[in-house]
Amino acid sequence: MESEEPASPEPVRRRPGGRAARVREAVLAAAAEAVIEHGVAKLTIADVAARAGVNETTVYRRWGTRENLVLDALRTASDQGIPVPDTGDVHTDLTTFATALADYLATPLGHAVGRAAVLGADDPALAEAWRTFWQARLDQAAVMIHRAVDRGELPAGTDAALAVELVAAPVQSRALLGHRAAEPGFAGRLAAAVLDGLRGR
């Protein structure tokens, strides 16, 4: 909580242009920019504060640690870059999600995030933040599967976490390992294969 904004018994109305929101947006954008340029391991709060034009103490007060800042920046960027669709049809949802993920991983930020995650294994301070990041992404995307179960498109008891992994992992592998973009139609074929299996219906 910023000291300029004392706690209020009324719900805080955050105007889009409010100072706190502007600072938050500027710092997260600066952190994302720093990740693109140098990767996560070299990100410093001093550098991010300078890029955002704010005091270091402002960043420390709001995020506390470098790890929290990185996590918030990557989560925000990924939430914006990979929205979880809700079209009312599970095949369309999964196809849209896989397409958005492929598009995001092809952006400079998405590429940097992927590389940073792979290298994150060398940084014990960040490893837990990465686990939290991926778990949050998986939980968020699992909503597509829960909704499909509620609609009767998928059987009760469908393993939502595994379902999301099956759709996301081939897209991630292609972007990170294969140096091969997902060709047109790949997301749809992937979604169909995950839903119906190789044995077909």
Next chain:
Amino acid sequence: MESEEPASPEPVRRRPGGRAARVREAVLAAAAEAVIEHGVAKLTIADVAARAGVNETTVYRRWGTRENLVLDALRTASDQGIPVPDTGDVHTDLTTFATALADYLATPLGHAVGRAAVLGADDPALAEAWRTFWQARLDQAAVMIHRAVDRGELPAGTDAALAVELVAAPVQSRALLGHRAAEPGFAGRLAAAVLDGLRGR
């Protein structure tokens, strides 16, 4: 062809302990060791030759370029580390393959190969070698699917490349991105999901 071994009209019988085989094995092992220590980008033929106790010219004569040497070393190590099973049952084959892949990616060499591939995008000279490497791995593993089609376990026209991606990618993603090992039973659940789909049969 080594100059010590002139071309012969007779098929060359390579004794397992023959000099050519010993040199090849020593150089590939040295290259794998160098990859584990420094990653692919920093591998030099001079270093590999020194580790293997052979002349640089021997390495150049046999492999020609650094890229060929890296590719041969990684392919050989991966062939040994991730055999393609042939059990007569597609679920068992895919489970065994996913398990072997997870085990391989948990070794120092497998870990280094994964990281090197991700970073390989920065090295244009290696990018093509990586594409060749992954394509060869996919083609090799696709035999499991072709055999299953021949046995009538999978429909004719099953997309073998996509099938292999569906099984391999979640294992790769966990090892490289998630910092989360495949738990006991994961490979079997993965194989079942890929074969039967989320909608079930």
